[in-house]
Amino acid sequence: MLTVAVLALDGVIPFDLSTPLDAFGRTRLPDGRPGYQVRVCVPRHEVDAGHFTLRAEWGLDALADADTIVLPGAADPTAALEDDVRKALIAAAEQGTRIASICTGAFPFAATGLLDGLRVTTHWIAAAQLAAAHPSLTVDPDVLYVDNGQFLTSAGAAAGLDLCLHMIRRDYGSAVAADTARLSVMPLEREGGQAQFIVHDHTPAPRGATFEPLLGWLQENLGRNLTLDDIAAHARTSKRTLIRRFREQTGVTPMQWLHRARVRQAQHLLESTDHSVERIGAQVGFGSATTFRDRFKKTVGVSPQMYRRSFA
Structure with a gap:
C-alpha cells in the first residue's frame, strides 16, 4: 500500500482538500484491498480552512515517509511559505517523493524552488x-x-481529480484508475493536454506590463494576418528582443498569445452569435476554416461545434 500525504496549509480550499482524499481514498486494488493510506498533514495543531478550523492527526514529520505529497489550493496564493514547511518539502523531494499541486497549490510548491525551470500549470485565473x-x-x-x-x-479542483486519476494510473494501471473514476462519477479520458475552459475576457498578461499597449493593439487587430515582423515593427524592437521580453511578461511568445487571443474571441462569438464557424474563423484572423478548427481544438480541447453546443 502506498501512502499519500495531503498537506493542508492555512487558507486551504476545502474542495481542493477533498479532491485527493476522495480519489485516493476510493482506490481499490483488484483483490479489494485499498491502494493508498491517505493522511491529512498540517504544519501546526490547527489550520484555518475558511468556514471551519482543521485539526489533523499528522504533522510535517509524516511527509518523510510518504510516497506522494499533494498540495491543495489556498485562498490566498500570495501567503508566505513557512520555513519549516519549505524544508520538509525539499527534504521529501530529495528522497524521491512525488509531489503534486492542485489549483493555487502551485504557489507554495513554486516557493520551495523545486519547480524552477519546469513547465507548470495552475488555475487559469492565477496563471499570470x-x-x-x-x-x-x-x-x-x-x-x-x-x-x-x-x-x-494541475489546474482547478476538477483538473486536480484528473491529476489524481493520472497518478493512480501510473501507480496501479488503467483498470484500477478506471474503477476509481467510476466510483467518483468521473470520466478517465481527460488527458493533461486538454485545455481548461478559459473565460475569453481574460488574457495571460499581468496588469501594468510594459507590453500592455502592444497587447491592446494585438487585440484590436486579431482579424489581420499579422506576422512576427509586423508585431516587432509596431513595438519598435527587434524580433529577438520582442520574443524575450514578451515571454518574460506573459509566459508565451507573441504568436502564441495572438493565437490564444483569437481563440478566446472565437469562444465569445460562438457563445453569443449564430454566425457560421467559417465566418467566425475568418473574423478572428484565421486563414481558413480548417486552420481555425485545428487551432481551436488544439487550444480548447473540443471542436468549435461542440463548444457552441455546450456554451451557446
Whole structure:
C-alpha cells in the first residue's frame, strides 16, 4: 500500500482538500484491498480552512515517509511559505517523493524552488500571477495538468481529480484508475493536454506590463494576418528582443498569445452569435476554416461545434 500525504496549509480550499482524499481514498486494488493510506498533514495543531478550523492527526514529520505529497489550493496564493514547511518539502523531494499541486497549490510548491525551470500549470485565473511571482517557471494556463515525473501540477479542483486519476494510473494501471473514476462519477479520458475552459475576457498578461499597449493593439487587430515582423515593427524592437521580453511578461511568445487571443474571441462569438464557424474563423484572423478548427481544438480541447453546443 502506498501512502499519500495531503498537506493542508492555512487558507486551504476545502474542495481542493477533498479532491485527493476522495480519489485516493476510493482506490481499490483488484483483490479489494485499498491502494493508498491517505493522511491529512498540517504544519501546526490547527489550520484555518475558511468556514471551519482543521485539526489533523499528522504533522510535517509524516511527509518523510510518504510516497506522494499533494498540495491543495489556498485562498490566498500570495501567503508566505513557512520555513519549516519549505524544508520538509525539499527534504521529501530529495528522497524521491512525488509531489503534486492542485489549483493555487502551485504557489507554495513554486516557493520551495523545486519547480524552477519546469513547465507548470495552475488555475487559469492565477496563471499570470504565478508567472510574475516566479519568472523561472514556464506557466501554461491552457492545460489540465503537467506531469514532470517527480513533480506534477494541475489546474482547478476538477483538473486536480484528473491529476489524481493520472497518478493512480501510473501507480496501479488503467483498470484500477478506471474503477476509481467510476466510483467518483468521473470520466478517465481527460488527458493533461486538454485545455481548461478559459473565460475569453481574460488574457495571460499581468496588469501594468510594459507590453500592455502592444497587447491592446494585438487585440484590436486579431482579424489581420499579422506576422512576427509586423508585431516587432509596431513595438519598435527587434524580433529577438520582442520574443524575450514578451515571454518574460506573459509566459508565451507573441504568436502564441495572438493565437490564444483569437481563440478566446472565437469562444465569445460562438457563445453569443449564430454566425457560421467559417465566418467566425475568418473574423478572428484565421486563414481558413480548417486552420481555425485545428487551432481551436488544439487550444480548447473540443471542436468549435461542440463548444457552441455546450456554451451557446
